[in-house]
Amino acid sequence: MQRTVFFISDSTGITAETIGNSIxxxxxxxxxxxxxxPFVDDSHKAEAAALRIKTRYAQTGERPIVVNTMADRGLCEIVAASGALMLDVFAPFIGPLEEELGTKRSGAVNRSHGLVDFDKYEARINATNYALAHDDGVDVDYAQADLILIGVSRSGKTPTCLYMALHYGVKAANYPLTDDDLDKLELPKRLRPYKDRLFGLTIDPQRLAQIREQRRPGSRYATVQQCRWELEQADRLMRQAGISSLNTTHVSIEEIASKIFERFGIERTMF
Amino acid sequence: MQRTVFFISDSTGITAETIGNSIxxxxxxxxxxxxxxPFVDDSHKAEAAALRIKTRYAQTGERPIVVNTMADRGLCEIVAASGALMLDVFAPFIGPLEEELGTKRSGAVNRSHGLVDFDKYEARINATNYALAHDDGVDVDYAQADLILIGVSRSGKTPTCLYMALHYGVKAANYPLTDDDLDKLELPKRLRPYKDRLFGLTIDPQRLAQIREQRRPGSRYATVQQCRWELEQADRLMRQAGISSLNTTHVSIEEIASKIFERFGIERTMF
Structure with a gap:
């Protein structure tokens, strides 16, 4: 059974999509x-949207579902005339909040993803540049790092660092454990002063081999045997050094980031 | 006037935070x-959360506001006993959807940001690796690009590319226009075959100078005069070549991405 869903917004549509996907x-x-x-902010665009929804309704014979964050009542009515099931994301909460806060909402177009606060923007960009410059152990100045992810090659460090930077302005460096580190079962010297900021990522060997195989097909690097050895040694090294770690095999980037923030007591809210 | 808000979730808390910020x-x-x-998924954690909320209530004398996406009714009641104003994000929509779809919701912990679909994960990671490899004109193979952002140095290309990759699996390359390109008012040869995938980012000269000043204080590169010249030439070049562009000065990364997707008719939904 398949049903059509439209996320409609007078802005980016990110809020509509986020809550819609969750529901x-x-x-x-x-x-x-x-x-x-996105950007359905005048009656022409609302009518075009309504027509598209109506067309889909006719094609499928099933009533489309609309997850809506448009603020303007007139635009909502135009879209509702398509016959779709309208789920208005903000409507249920505005009344209770107006009463609690003793003030009416401003009522303008939703700008929560459009507003730019230069300080916050700079924090995001600076953190992103930091993550790029401190990716894969290339740069060695970890003094500025909020945290440093360690793990074997392709365990998910880079995307996690970029995500934390882009969304939370967290400066996250990453250090890929080398064969040398794994042989010696020792943290490299330059990481030791920052032991309380280290966090390990690990992954199942089969999954790691699959990821590496895409990158370097047929290589020793991509064999399950090599992956297992590296992961076991990394695990030993982290346990000996008392470094917390997380298995990322079945965990999304968002969840990895949340778990890391929880571990370090970082409560920064997203931008 | 200041009010305290808690985003509470049995998972990452991203949905609660996204809709909460929007409201x-x-x-x-x-x-x-x-x-x-985040991760308030048993009664101990719910009680700890309730205590924290209650403490804040006592400290401020103002009722805290809770934006909640926990699914379990028992946990919600524990938190509600703190006396906070509870805004339950999912409650208003579950009834109408159950009726429309003719089925009960599964009721488990919200996993929308925790579920991992390996194909989608790979698309995100591959796109992120692509963006990293095709950043700042370092790599020249644009054949695989879904789109290519052009603009002067520090106009916002890199974070936008990374955001589109991480969230939408869109392969976005970026090419920084060089003084040579700007002098000649010509697109570099290797971009010409991909003209229909090009999009320009521009920015106000004062703002650009401010950003560059952080990077290279006191340099010619950071003077308003130099920024203005580069931006004017870039603007000319893009107009001559018929390339759409967007001024990013007051626009968030999320909104830049949405506008670009709209321009190219990319309707990919986020992960």
Whole structure:
């Protein structure tokens, strides 16, 4: 069974999509065909959206579902006239909040993903540049790092660092454990002063071999045997050094980041 | 006036934070002191959360606001006993969806940011690696690019490419226009075959000078005069070549990405 879903917004549509995906994930047996319609901020665009929804309704015979974050009531009504099931993301919360805060909402277009605060923007960009400069052990100045991820090659360090930088302005360096480190079962000297900022990523050997095989097909680097050896040694090294770690095999980048923040008591909210 | 807000979740808390920020942004005059409490998935953690909220209530004398995405009713009740204003993100939508879809929700912990689909994960990682390898004109193979951002140095190309890769699996390369390109007012040869995938980023000269000044204080590169010349030439070059562009000065990375996707008709939904 498949149902069509439209995420409609007068801005980027990120909020509509985020909450929509979370709600839909709770209905496991159903396939959803998802479409994003951002920047619907005048009646022409709302009518075009309504027509598209109506067309889909006619094609499938099933009522489309609309997850909506448009603020303007008039635009909402135009889209609702398509006959879709309208789920208005903000409506249920505005009343209770207006009462609690003793003030009316501003009512303008949702700008939560559009607003730019230069300080926050700079924090994101600086952290991203930091992550890029301190990726794969290339640069050695870890003094500025909020945290340093360690792990074997392709265990997920780089995307996690970039995610934490882009979204939270967290300066995360990463250091790939070398064969030399793994042989000696010793943390490299330049990491030792920052032991309390280290966090390890690990992964199942089969999965790691699969990822490496894509990168260097047929190489020793990509064999399950080599992956298993590296991971076992890395695990030993981290246990000996008392470094917390997380197995990333079945965990999304978002969840890895949240778990790391939890471990370090970082409560920074996202931008 | 300041009010305390807690984003509480049995998972990462990203959904609670995203919708919470969007709703709060509609109340412009009020400062919110925001806290994220992720992975609240048993009664001990719920009680610890409730205690923290209660403490804040006592300290400030103002009722805290809780934006909640925990699925378990028992855990919600424990937190609600703190006396906070509870905004339950999913509650208003589950009923109408259950009726529409003719099925009950699965009711488990929200896993929308925790689920890992290996194919999607690989698309994100491959796109991120692509963006890293095709950053700042270092690598010249643009054949695989979904799109290529062009602009002067520090106009926002790199973070935008990384964001599109990490969140949408879009392979975005970036090419920084050189003084040579800007002098000649010509697109470099290797970009010409991909003209329909090019998109320009521009920025106000004062803002660019400010960003560059951080990077290379006191340099000619960071003077408003130099920035203005580069931006004017880049603008000319793009207009002559018929390349769409966006001024990023007051626009967030999320919104830049959404606008670019709109321009190219890319409807990919986020992961």
């Amino acid at each position: 839909l994930a709770q209905f496991e047996g159903i396939q959803f065909d998802k479409h994003r319609l | 709060l942004a509609q109340f412009e005059g009020i400062q919110f002191d925001k806290h994220r409490l």
